[in-house]
Amino acid sequence: MNGKNTSAPRKALNFLSNNAVPVMFIIIIAICLPMSGFSTTFLLNEIMTRLSRNAFLILSLLIPIMAGMGLNFGMTLGAMAAEIALILTSDWQIWGIPGIVLAMIMSIPISILLGLLCGKILNAAKGREMITSYIISFFMNGVYQLVVLYMMGSIIPIVHTTIKLPRGYGVRASVDLTRIRKALDNVLSINIGGVIVPVVTLLIIALMCLIIVWFRRTKLGQDMRAVGQDMEVARAAGIDVEGTRIISIVISTVLAGIGMVIYLQNMGDMATYSSHSQIGMFCIAALLVGGASVDKASIGNVFLGVILFHTMFILAPKAGAVIAGNEVIGEYFRVFVSYGVITVALVMYETKKRRAKAGMGAQLAAAQREGDKR
Amino acid sequence: MSEYVNESNRTLSKRVIEALKEFGLPRMIIAAFLLLMFIVAPFTGANFWTQITNVINRFSWNAVLVLAMVPMVHSGCGLNFGLPVGIIAGLLGATLSIEWGFTGPLSFVMAILIATPFALLFGLAYGWLLNKIKGGEMMIATYVGFSVVSFFCMMWLVLPYRKPDMAWGFEGTGLRTTFPIDKYYGGVLSNFLRIEIGRLVIPTGALLFFALLALAIWAFLHTKTGTAMTAVGSNATFARAAGINVDKIRMLSVVMSTWLAAVGILVYEQGFGFVQLYNAPFNMALPAVSAILIGGATANKASITNVIIGTILFQGMVTMTPTVMNGLINLDISEVLRVVVSNGMILYALTRKSEVTR
Numbered sequence: 048m049n050g051k052n053t054s055a056p057r058k059a060l061n062f063l064s065n066n067a068v069p070v071m072f073i074i075i076i077a078i079c080l081p082m083s084g085f086s087t088t089f090l091l092n093e094i095m096t097r098l099s100r101n102a103f104l105i106l107s108l109l110i111p112i113m114a115g116m117g118l119n120f121g122m123t124l125g126a127m128a129a130e131i132a133l134i135l136t137s138d139w140q141i142w143g144i145p146g147i148v149l150a151m152i153m154s155i156p157i158s159i160l161l162g163l164l165c166g167k168i169l170n171a172a173k174g175r176e177m178i179t180s181y182i183i184s185f186f187m188n189g190v191y192q193l194v195v196l197y198m199m200g201s202i203i204p205i206v207h208t209t210i211k212l213p214r215g216y217g218v219r220a221s222v223d224l225t226r227i228r229k230a231l232d233n234v235l236s237i238n239i240g241g242v243i244v245p246v247v248t249l250l251i252i253a254l255m256c257l258i259i260v261w262f263r264r265t266k267l268g269q270d271m272r273a274v275g276q277d278m279e280v281a282r283a284a285g286i287d288v289e290g291t292r293i294i295s296i297v298i299s300t301v302l303a304g305i306g307m308v309i310y311l312q313n314m315g316d317m318a319t320y321s322s323h324s325q326i327g328m329f330c331i332a333a334l335l336v337g338g339a340s341v342d343k344a345s346i347g348n349v350f351l352g353v354i355l356f357h358t359m360f361i362l363a364p365k366a367g368a369v370i371a372g373n374e375v376i377g378e379y380f381r382v383f384v385s386y387g388v389i390t391v392a393l394v395m396y397e398t399k400k401r402r403a404k405a406g407m408g409a410q411l412a413a414a415q416r417e418g419d420k421r
Numbered sequence: 422m423s424e425y426v427n428e429s430n431r432t433l434s435k436r437v438i439e440a441l442k443e444f445g446l447p448r449m450i451i452a453a454f455l456l457l458m459f460i461v462a463p464f465t466g467a468n469f470w471t472q473i474t475n476v477i478n479r480f481s482w483n484a485v486l487v488l489a490m491v492p493m494v495h496s497g498c499g500l501n502f503g504l505p506v507g508i509i510a511g512l513l514g515a516t517l518s519i520e521w522g523f524t525g526p527l528s529f530v531m532a533i534l535i536a537t538p539f540a541l542l543f544g545l546a547y548g549w550l551l552n553k554i555k556g557g558e559m560m561i562a563t564y565v566g567f568s569v570v571s572f573f574c575m576m577w578l579v580l581p582y583r584k585p586d587m588a589w590g591f592e593g594t595g596l597r598t599t600f601p602i603d604k605y606y607g608g609v610l611s612n613f614l615r616i617e618i619g620r621l622v623i624p625t626g627a628l629l630f631f632a633l634l635a636l637a638i639w640a641f642l643h644t645k646t647g648t649a650m651t652a653v654g655s656n657a658t659f660a661r662a663a664g665i666n667v668d669k670i671r672m673l674s675v676v677m678s679t680w681l682a683a684v685g686i687l688v689y690e691q692g693f694g695f696v697q698l699y700n701a702p703f704n705m706a707l708p709a710v711s712a713i714l715i716g717g718a719t720a721n722k723a724s725i726t727n728v729i730i731g732t733i734l735f736q737g738m739v740t741m742t743p744t745v746m747n748g749l750i751n752l753d754i755s756e757v758l759r760v761v762v763s764n765g766m767i768l769y770a771l772t773r774k775s776e777v778t779r
Contacts, residue, residue: 171772178502178560179771182764185707189760197754373595376575383571390564397554397561 067395068388069338072355075384079359079366088241090361097357098350099232099248100313104306105330105349106255107299111176112344113263114295115275118331118389121165121180121296125303126323127191128157132304133311134195134218134319138205142226144234147312154304161187162300166293173278177341177393184327195319218319228315248309255302256346271295275342332356332385341396359384447769451715451734451762458741465748470620472741479736481611481627482692483712486685486705487732488631489678490713491638494723495647496674497654498551500714500770503562504706505570506547507682510539512573515687515696516596519605520584529606532687540680543569548675552668555657559720563706570702577698587696599697606687607694627692634681635725641677650674654721711735711763714770738762 063070104122111119132153136146165183172179199205200216212219232245262268273281274291282288307326311317334344336359337352360381367377462472486504493501514536523531547565551558578595582588586604587596601607613626641647652660653670661667686705690696713723716731742755 168768168772174556175559175771178563179768181560181563182767182771186761186764186768189757189764192757192760193754196757371579373578376578379571379574379578383568383575386564386567386571390561390568393557393561393564394550394554397557400557401553401555 066338068336068391069351069355072336072359076355076358076362079362082369083362083365085361085365090358091242093361094354094358095242095244096313097360098353099245099252100310101330101333101353101357102252102349103255103309104303104326105334105353106252106259106346107302107306108330108334109259109344109346109349110262110271110295110302111299112339112342113268113275114271114292115278115342116169116180116292116295117177117341118334119180119296119299120177120327120331121162121169121183121187122299122303122330123184123323123327124161124165124187125154125158125300125305126307126326127187128161128300128304129154129307129311130317130319130323131157131191131195133224133308133317134199134205134210134222135203137222137224138207138210140207143230146227147231147308150308151305154308155301158301158304159297162297163293165300166296169296170289170292188324191323192320220319222317222319224311224315224317227312229313231309231312248313251309259346267291267294328385328389329356332388335388335392340392340399356385447766448715448717448734451738451766455734455737455741458737458745461749462741462745465745467744467748468620472744474620474622475740476733476737477628478611478622478624478692479740480732481624481631482689483685483709483736484631484728484732485634485681485688486709487712487716487728488635488638488725489681489685490709490718491642491723491725491728492650492674492677492681494713494718494721495642495654496650496671497657497721498671498674498678499558499562499720500710500767501562501678501682502559502706502710503547503566504678504682504709505566505702506543507540507679508686508702508705509569509573510543510679511536511683511686512696512698512702513539514683515602515690516582516587516698519587519602520582524605526606526609529609529687529691532606533684536683536687537680540683541676544676544679545672547679548672551675552671566706567703570700574699596698598699598701599695601695602690603694606691609691610688611692624692627688630688634684635728638677638681639725646670646673707767708735708763711766714766719773720770735763 104126107122107125108119111117129150132150135153136150141149165180168183169176169179194203196217198216199218200211205211205216205218210218210222229245231251232248234247236243236245236247238244263272270281270286270291271294273284273286274288278288281291307323310326311322314322333352333356334348335352336356337348337350339345339348339352363381363384364374364377367380368374370376459469459472463469489504489507490501493499511532514532514534517535518528518532521531547562550565551562554561580596581594582596587600589595589597610627610630611624614629616623616625642651649660649665650670650673652663653665653667657667660670686702712731712735713727714731715734716727716729718724718727718731739755739759742758743753746755747753
């Protein structure tokens with residue numbers, strides 16, 4: 048708009064205001080890093096682990112953003128689907144790579160079902176998708192509890208007492224996944240100067256990135272972007288707006304399910320009733336830390352976000368211990384930062400939207416004045 | 422042609438659904454469910470009057486928190502998912518009042534007085550922010566609430582509280598997650614003019630206190646400013662054309678909601694008998710939101726009646742289900758039921774045709 052008279056400091060300021068969150072994070076990390084006293088190898092190892100653990104989950108958020116549906120807090124649904132699949136494969140004693148692949152495959156139909164439901168509800172709540180998807184995640188958490196705590200073992204057969212609660216139905220609070228722990232990560236993993244690189248997991252993530260890049264160019268991808276920009280225009284152009292939106296949520300949920308299997312195989316342990324509850328919040332915070340906004344996110348944002356966010360996550364408790372003499376402070380700090388980042392990003396998005404609207408109004412008024420003169 | 426038929430069919434079915442929605446089907450179901458609970462309760466061995474006492478008690482704890490939804494809904498700021506902001510102000514009042522050595526009923530009065538400036542300050546900041554982001558209030562309110570709560574998680578540890586009743590004994594720094602307040606204002610309202618008839622116990626003081634606040638809000642909504650608030654909520658553009666300062670009215674409503682939330686948490690604590698810090702306020706907004714929705718409010722319309730009916734239905738459901746379910750089938754699915762019903766109610770409100778904001 049004002050391309051002609053932007054001076055260098057102005058440009059720098061613009062860059063800063065557009066990338067406020069990542070810059071802020073780099074500063075936090077720069078302060079915390081020397082205090083923590085971690086070795087480089089340890090830090091790199093941790094970051095590599097968390098990158099391979101979380102990247103796929105965060106990639107699942109990209110497609111709804113493209114379709115203009117904002118941050119999909121409903122990705123939790125995919126995570127629940129994955130957990131149900133993993134409970135079943137654990138009970139069937141299918142471990143290692145076959146267990147992981149089977150869990151992924153089994154999570155897909157559940158994810159599709161949940162995604163369809165979520166998409167339908169979100170279509171009824173246009174303009175407030177985020178708060179709705181956020182509440183859906185809570186709602187489905189109740190349904191998930193109903194299924195896992197009451198129906199598993201009584202209606203859905205669960206055989207092993209290591210999984211079943213002593214009372215005869217319901218799943219224990221934690222499901223042991225030691226026998227698939229890092230099964231995927233350890234295939235062809237290589238050690239570069241003390242840093243263990245899980246090649247296959249990274250390859251899967253890379254493949255997913257390529258698929259997303261390709262998907263953006265397909266007809267469906269183009270439709271989604273059109274819907275994201277303006278639903279009315281898209282409808283006038285003959286695009287099935289509702290259908291496209293539902294598909295974008297279904298894809299997101301399915302990807303989140305597969306991502307959750309990758310996440311849990313890395314963890315090697317599953318907290319049946321809480322693993323999924325925070326996953327949406329942390330993934331969204333990480334994506335936003337990478338410089339994404341509610342209406343724009345790229346694959347670059349995902350990777351920058353994972354690295355910055357999780358570096359902060361590793362450093363915060365140690366830094367808290369040094370600053371305030373209490374590690375718990377650091378833990379509270381990182382939770383605060385996660386929420387704070389989401390808040391800031393949401394506020395920035397809404398103010399930008401309002402400003403754009405006001406700008407359009409001013410343009411219209413100017414055009415009208417022009418017309419009056421004539 | 423076939424498309425046209427499809428379309429008309431859809432509108433017809435939509436209209437039927439719409440009519441059912443207007444009828445408030447979910448509310449009917451919940452009310453019927455609660456009624457059924459009351460009928461079944463005696464057969465499970467639960468005493469009817471004890472049950473009634475429980476419901477009234479829970480009502481008296483929670484009603485003010487639900488009332489805190491009303492001003493913001495009226496001014497079109499939507500459902501106050503940012504309730505924790507006010508709750509934190511209340512908690513500051515509670516802890517400071519105890520820290521400064523007030524005891525008994527005076528500590529309750531002082532807690533309200535100390536919480537007030539914090540509530541005003543937080544409310545002003547929160548209202549200013551909400552004015553900047555009209556249209557996106559609910560999502561941002563949620564996260565503002567979370568940010569404030571998690572910030573205060575750090576503060577409860579860092580702030581120099583010394584009172585041994587609240588602070589960690591062995592270290593002397595940081596507040597405990599939960600501490601009893603029998604020596605302070607525990608039961609201060611509930612025990613005031615308490616009526617006991619057999620097994621039925623009525624916490625008159627707490628009910629009167631709520632009635633007083635509810636009456637004040639009702640009266641306020643009928644003043645000139647109150648009417649302006651309703652006007653802003655129903656149509657901000659018309660209100661502006663009528664010469665009402667929309668931003669100022671919205672700000673006022675947010676401050677009122679925040680203050681009511683601060684008082685609400687104090688009332689809750691005096692009934693519950695404990696102060697809960699750290700992560701506890703995270704989970705306080707959703708029950709209050711769904712309670713007022715169950716009471717018949719929509720995202721831009723709420724009355725005192727909605728508050729009363731909603732709180733009775735919601736708390737009734739929460740207190741009755743465990744006893745009855747346990748007695749009947751020895752299976753406590755009340756927690757699941759609460760989660761599904763309360764969030765389902767919010768979803769229902771969010772997906773209704775009527776505009777949530779403006």
